[in-house]
Structures are given as C-alpha cells and as structure tokens.
Amino acid sequence: MFNETIVPYINDRGNRPMVFVNIGRYGYTRPILALIDYGADYTLFPFEYGESLNIDFTEARIEIREVSQAFETISQKVYVTSEEMELVDCGIKVSSEIHWVEKLRIPLLGRKGFFDRFDEVVFNENNKKVTLKKLK
Numbered sequence: 001m002f003n004e005t006i007v008p009y010i011n012d013r014g015n016r017p018m019v020f021v022n023i024g025r026y027g028y029t030r031p032i033l034a035l036i037d038y039g040a041d042y043t044l045f046p047f048e049y050g051e052s053l054n055i056d057f058t059e060a061r062i063e064i065r066e067v068s069q070a071f072e073t074i075s076q077k078v079y080v081t082s083e084e085m086e087l088v089d090c091g092i093k094v095s096s097e098i099h100w101v102e103k104l105r106i107p108l109l110g111r112k113g114f115f116d117r118f119d120e121v122v123f124n125e126n127n128k129k130v131t132l133k134k135l136k
Contacts, residue, residue, distance in 0.1 A: 006129050007129070009128040016035060019087055019130075020032065021034050021087055023049075023084070023085050025055065027061055029086075033107070035106050037110055040109070040112070041110055042065075043099060044108045044129065045108075046104045047101070050098075051084065057079045061081075062080070063077075065101075067101055081098055083096055085098070092132070094114070096114060097113045
C-alpha cells in the first residue's frame with residue numbers, strides 16, 4: 001500500500017503522460033511504454049504484445065467494441081483478461097482488466113483497469129507529472 005507517488009511525463013513521444021509498465025505471467029514480463037489517457041474508457045494494449053508475453057487468449061472474454069484512435073473509430077474484436085501490472089519506475093502493482101486489440105499503435109491506460117485502481121489521479125500539465133494517490 002502507498003499514499004502517493006508522482007510519475008513524471010516521458011519525453012519519448014512529445015512529453016506526454018507515459019509510464020513503463022510490466023505485464024506478464026509465469027515470471028515472464030517485459031516493460032511496455034503506455035500512455036496514461038483519461039479519454040480512454042478502457043485499458044487497451046496491442047494484441048501482439050499479449051502474444052509475445054504468452055497470454056493465454058483461449059480463456060479471455062471476447063467482445064466486439066468500437067475503438068478510437070488518431071481520428072478513426074473501428075469496430076474490432078477485443079480479448080479481455082485480468083493481469084497483474086507493475087508501474088516500473090515506482091514499483092506499484094495493480095490487478096487490471098486489460099482489453100487486447102489487434103489495431104492499436106500506443107498502449108493506453110484508461111479509466112477502467114487503471115484509473116479505477118486509485119483513489120485519485122491528478123494531471124499537472126505545467127510541471128509535466130501525474131500524481132497517483134492511494135491504492136484501493
């Protein structure tokens with residue numbers, strides 16, 4: 001449990017609120033750069049990332065969803081799994097529902113699966129940081 005941690009923006013893609021997360025099972029993980037996106041309803045990751053992490057999609061819940069990115073909305077199959085996700089730089093671990101989609105360029109940490117894991121998420125655009133307060 002923690003009270004508060006500050007995550008600085010990463011300048012990799014235009015100084016945006018991004019963080020490295022580890023996702024994986026059976027001791028096999030890899031750091032993935034993801035955007036903390038309040039506009040995303042769900043936590044979304046590219047399907048190919050899940051395949052490289054040996055996620056078993058045969059047990060996933062399958063849904064058809066409208067997925068928007070870069071001014072385009074398409075209907076696509078989504079594989080939903082529950083995964084342990086760790087924020088690499090601060091060591092915070094959360095259990096998250098992840099929606100794996102085939103057509104996605106940047107992994108998104110959305111309201112369901114990320115924001116709902118914290119009591120409060122505060123963006124400070126002037127100082128280029130995100131404050132995460134107290135795990136639920």
